[in-house]
Amino acid sequence: MSTGVSLGDQAAGERELAFALLAGPAAGGARRATRSLLRSGRSQILDLIAHLPAPDRENAEATAARLWERGVRPLLCDDPRYPDSLRRFSGAPPALFCLGPMELLERPAVGVCGSRDASDGGIRAARACGAEAARLGIAVVSGYAKGVDTAGHLAALEAGGTTIAVLAEGIDHFRMKAPYRELGTAVGANMLVVSQFPPAQRWTAGAAMTRNQVIVGLSRALVVVEARDTGGTLKAGEVALRGSRPVFVLDSMGSASPGNQRLISAGGRHVADRRELRALLQQLRVEQAPLLPID
Template sequence: MSPLSCGVSPAELDARIRLHLLPELGPRRFHTLLSAFDSASAALSAPASAWRALRLPAACADARRDASIRERAQATLAWLDAPQHHLLMWDAPTYPGLLAELSDAPPLLFVAGDPGLLERPQLAVVGSRNASRPGLDTAQRFARSLAGGGFVITSGLALGIDGAAHQGALDAEGHTVAVLGTGLCHLYPARHKGLAADIVARGGALVSELPLDAPPHASNFPRRNRIISGLSLGVLVVEASPSSGSLITARLAAEQGREVYAIPGSIHHPGARGCHQLIREGATLVESIEHILEALRGWHTPTVAAPVAEVAAPTNDHPLLALLHAAPHSSEALVAATGWSLSAVLGALTELELDGRVAREGVLWVGRG
């Protein structure tokens, strides 16, 4: 079993997976159950009256004893035996810090590939499924340049802009994360199965909050979009109509405090209207990579905390550099040392990395110069 799945006992892991498989039990209800009963094992064995007292749907309580739920849980545990298959739980230290900030953060996150990418600075690139050739080329070029600069490119594996963004990252020998609106054993669209396999084979990751066998369903894709934006420092919309799901991702990003970027186009092109709408609503107008980098340089720049200022050497004009010149630190260690939020630390590290003043070595950050 994946080492990232061993933060709880085997019995508790099985219980969490079974809870996750119950119908009508979303993230908030899952958290309600764990808060009320302290563990998934206790929740599963609690009387139906206790579930009713929490105002949970009767279908949830009734399904706990279904043989199909137990069988699907066993299939999930068997899937986790593969070396590149992982399960991240919302209350474990391996869970992505930015995503954990969401009030409806997924309680379970299935990952095929490298789960460590979810803690690295990510930029989402999204847009229309029916994009124009110039739109596809633009998405691929931007993703290639951003991935070449060290960002992980995150998107939704859909046809159109999403696929072009993933491919652009791979072209740069960079890394990309695909967040699915299906289970990881039910890849959609079928035309991107080869791309999905390539993403994993070349060091990327496929991610889903849904049960492994979940098929495509229209309601799953807007839910998926909050994960794309929640993992990322910002969202770039390349080409989209006003009704595009990409605008949902952009608005979720704004609500989550992330940066939103949009590429303008001709007023005569329907695919530009969604981007123009976002720009009118305050998104950063982007014509080049520099416009994204400029916006990120001011992203969540933290106020210097007194303890850090006291240890900063006179030659270090940034508070994190004193810590990183003294010793390598993980992003989590920098959070503990500074008292800043993880999003603030990641934003500052991104700025320093772009300036060539820090570098990432595995899970650690080191100072340069």
């Protein structure tokens, strides 16, 4: 059966995947790789890759072939398809490993971040955000964790919308969870999975914090649900505020959540009801995300 991809396209795609795998190690880290790609192009990193040990390069080529067969596609930060809002955001990764429809990255998007152990009210608030965003043609970007993330992703899909799952681990560890599989074929057409990490990297708390920068960078605003007084949700809200992204703090507990209060005090907007949320999302649809100077 034909896949619709020529051997030439496959070879070029595997080379791009291998380059994405090796750029960070060759440059001495992800941030250095991003800066080098955006300032000097690929020639410098290609020279550095050529000096890596042969087994490292051979392993990257074998991994690239395996990822390509699985449907994983690379997106380097110097590619015109790489979202400019992320490219200009602090902590932009040199590459994203993508599984699913990459064109979803072109849509206006809102980030959703919140507790893994959210209250019933928090889950309802996250679902309201996902459903309202879907009806407005806005993609929901979240972290594919249980609780608020899952509620936002699923509500968007159930309402006929689109969603982007940003992993806190390598894409080798991605598995479609049961609630998503129950939605059938719509998930494959309307959900993009991305990871900035080496494919075999496992979940860590530090990676989850780093992943949140991509969620914020892809989004025109961040919706926060039940932020604790410490942890990833609070940090994501702080990253968004520093990056000039609006932060909408949903009132799922009468704003009693300690992290919610801190974010509101720092400049986040308290959102009291669904009508106000809908109006804010409608405004996002026609606004552009701020274009920050490239570091």
